[in-house]
Amino acid sequence: MSFYSFATKLVRTLPAEPAHRATIKALKTGLGPITTQKPDPVLATDVGGLKLDNPIGLAPGFDKDAEVPDAMLAAGFGFVECGTVTPRPQIGNPKPRLFRLSEDKAVINRMGFNNGGLEVFKKRLERRQGKPGIVGANFGANKDSKDRVADYVKSLRELWGLADYFTINISSPNTPGLRDLQAESAMDDLLGRIAETRAELTGDQPSPPLFLKVAPDLIESQIEQITNQARTYGLNAIIVSNTTIDRPDHLRSAHKSEVGGLSGAPLFERSTRVLAEFAAAADGRIDLIGVGGIASGADAYAKIRAGAKAVQLYSALVYSGPGLVMDIRRDLAARVKADGFKTLAEAVGS
Numbered sequence: 001m002s003f004y005s006f007a008t009k010l011v012r013t014l015p016a017e018p019a020h021r022a023t024i025k026a027l028k029t030g031l032g033p034i035t036t037q038k039p040d041p042v043l044a045t046d047v048g049g050l051k052l053d054n055p056i057g058l059a060p061g062f063d064k065d066a067e068v069p070d071a072m073l074a075a076g077f078g079f080v081e082c083g084t085v086t087p088r089p090q091i092g093n094p095k096p097r098l099f100r101l102s103e104d105k106a107v108i109n110r111m112g113f114n115n116g117g118l119e120v121f122k123k124r125l126e127r128r129q130g131k132p133g134i135v136g137a138n139f140g141a142n143k144d145s146k147d148r149v150a151d152y153v154k155s156l157r158e159l160w161g162l163a164d165y166f167t168i169n170i171s172s173p174n175t176p177g178l179r180d181l182q183a184e185s186a187m188d189d190l191l192g193r194i195a196e197t198r199a200e201l202t203g204d205q206p207s208p209p210l211f212l213k214v215a216p217d218l219i220e221s222q223i224e225q226i227t228n229q230a231r232t233y234g235l236n237a238i239i240v241s242n243t244t245i246d247r248p249d250h251l252r253s254a255h256k257s258e259v260g261g262l263s264g265a266p267l268f269e270r271s272t273r274v275l276a277e278f279a280a281a282a283d284g285r286i287d288l289i290g291v292g293g294i295a296s297g298a299d300a301y302a303k304i305r306a307g308a309k310a311v312q313l314y315s316a317l318v319y320s321g322p323g324l325v326m327d328i329r330r331d332l333a334a335r336v337k338a339d340g341f342k343t344l345a346e347a348v349g350s
Contacts, residue, residue: 008319008320008321011023012100012318012319015096016096016098016099016100016107016318017095017096017097017098020062020098024063024067024068027067027068027071027072027322028067028068028071030071032068032071032072032074032075032322033074033075033076033321033322033323033326034074034075035074035075035076035326037076037326038053039053039054039076039078039329040054040329040330040333042333042336042337042341042342042343042344043055043078043329043332043333043336043344044343044344045078045309045310045344045345046309046345047237047287047289047309047310048165048209048211048236048237048287048289048309049165049208049209049236050079050134050164050165050209050310052078052079052134052310053078054076054077054078054329055078055300055304055308055309055310055311055332055344056076056077056078056300056310056311056312056313056325056328056329056332057077057078057079057080057081057289057310057311057312057313058072058077058079058080058081058312058313058314059081059291059312059313059314060081060082060083060084060138060167060169060314061084061109061111061314062314062317063080063082064082064083064084064085064114064115064116065082065085065115065116065120065121065124066082066083066085066121066124066125066128066135066137067124069082069128069133069135070128070131070133072322073132073133073134073135075322075323075325075326076325076326076329077325078134078310079133079134079135079136079164079310080133080134080135080136081135081136081137081138081167081312082121082125082135082136082137082138082163083115083121083137083138083139083140083167083169084113084115084138084139084140084169084172085115085117085118085121085137085138085139085140085155086113086115086117086118086139086140086141086142086151086155087117087118087142087145087151087154087155087158088117088118088142089115089116089117089120090112090113090114090115090117090142090143091114092111092112092113092114092115093110093111093112093114093174097109097110097111097112097260098110098111099253099255099258099260100253100255100318101251101252101253101255101256101262101264101266102253102319103252103253104250104251104252104253104256104264104265104266105264105265105266105295105315105316105319106251106253106262106263106264106265106266106267106315107262107263107264107315107318108255108256108258108259108260108261108262108263109174109243109260109261109263110174110258110259110260110261111174111260112143112174112175113140113142113143113172113174113175118154118155118158118159121137121159122158122159122162125137125159125162125163126162129162134164134165135163135164136163136164136165136166136167136211137155137159137162137163137165137166137167138166138167138169138213139151139152139155139156139159139166139167139168139169140152140169140170140172140175140178141175141178143175143176148178148181149181149189149190149193152168152190152193152194153193153194153197156194156197156198156201157197157201160201160208163208164208164209165208165209165210165211165236166208166209166210166211167210167211167212167213167239168190168191168194168210168211168212168213169213169242170182170187170190170212170213170214171213171214171215171241171242172242172243172261173215173242173243173244173245173260173261174260174261179215182214182215182218182222182226184225184229187225187226187229188229191212191229191230191232191233191235192233194210194233195233195234198210198234209236209237210234210235210236211235211236211237211238211239211289212226212230212235212237212238212239213238213239213241213242214226214238214239214240214241214242214278215241215242215244216240216241216242216243216244216246216267216270216271216274216292217244217245217246218274220277223274223277223278223281224281226238227278227281227282227286228281230286231282231285231286235286236286236287237286237287237288237289237309238278238282238286238287238288238289239288239289239291239312240271240274240275240278240288240289240290240291240292240308241271241274241275241291241292242261242291243260243261243262243263243267244261244262244263244267244270244271245261245262246262246270247262248266250266251266263292263293263314263315264293264295264315264316264318265293265295266293267292267293268292268293268294268299268302269293270292271290271291271292271293272290272292272293272302272303272306275288275290275292275303275306275307275308276306276307278307279306279307279308279349280307282307284349287309288307288308288309289308289309289310289311289312290303290304290306290307290308290310290311290312291303291311291312291313293315294311294312294313294316294328295313295315295316295319295320295324296327296328296331297327297328297329297330297331297332297333297334297335298331298335299328300313300328300331300332301332301335301336301347304332304344304347304348305347305348305349305350306349307348307349308348309344309345309348313325313328
């Protein structure tokens with residue numbers, strides 16, 4: 001058993017949220033896997049204007065306050081998305097609010113955007129300026145905000161120039177009413193004000209990519225609507241998807257009825273189906289990033305075959321530790337080659 005496998009098993013003896021904090025602290029002290037293996041050239045990809053040496057990204061939620069992006073890049077991730085950050089610090093929902101569903105290889109969380117706020121997040125990104133690696137910033141609205149759209153605009157302004165890309169998170173089920181921003185009129189207001197701010201900040205310089213993260217609990221008409229609006233307002237990619245409020249009948253864990261968003265293996269089928277529906281609606285006119293239930297190279301490959309140019313994972317790390325990313329990279333490269341593709345792009349949507 002490797003040191004990291006042992007450490008993962010040891011951390012899992014703690015309750016879920018303290019275990020996560022212990023992991024972050026260990027990574028901050030340098031106790032994380034460091035790969036010296038260069039990514040296979042077949043894994044290089046371009047998504048939303050980002051040139052990645054491999055398509056495996058770290059989903060937000062793991063590093064809410066931008067504490068360990070470089071440690072996770074060193075572990076082998078092709079890009080790391082920090083957040084979700086809100087303008088003001090927020091303690092989140094009452095504890096316990098994070099639950100392992102070990103029998104189902106799943107997680108339920110109702111964290112509620114707990115984070116240290118924009119000021120702390122911004123300072124950490126400022127300190128890492130000049131370092132290599134793609135790091136994105138995922139932002140949302142404070143629970144008690146009187147103008148949630150203004151929260152998104154504020155975060156974009158404050159973090160401009162400090163992240164390689166930005167993600168608008170309107171899909172968490174744990175902030176009451178947040179998903180209402182996915183409705184057509186609300187999204188017109190949100191994306192319109194974001195587009196105006198982006199144009200003002202960009203001037204005559206290139207703009208960093210701007211992504212939209214959506215829920216998996218959408219119907220076909222919503223998928224068409226969101227895809228069209230994302231294109232209309234100049235977004236560069238759609239991230240499909242966040243956690244689900246659905247509870248599959250096959251869940252076995254004692255925690256299966258906890259309120260919150262379900263992630264991990266049980267989300268894989270649903271999120272991949274929704275991803276394929278977004279791919280059909282997009283018809284190659286906007287890039288997609290696949291998220292939900294990825295725990296292996298086969299899972300990542302299925303997302304790519306469904307239309308994703310890159311993928312993100314988080315929940316699988318709870319069970320396998322950060323060393324998992326290298327296993328996925330190796331397996332994915334082998335699968336792409338075995339199917340006769342010379343580049344990852346050839347496999348997208350295949």
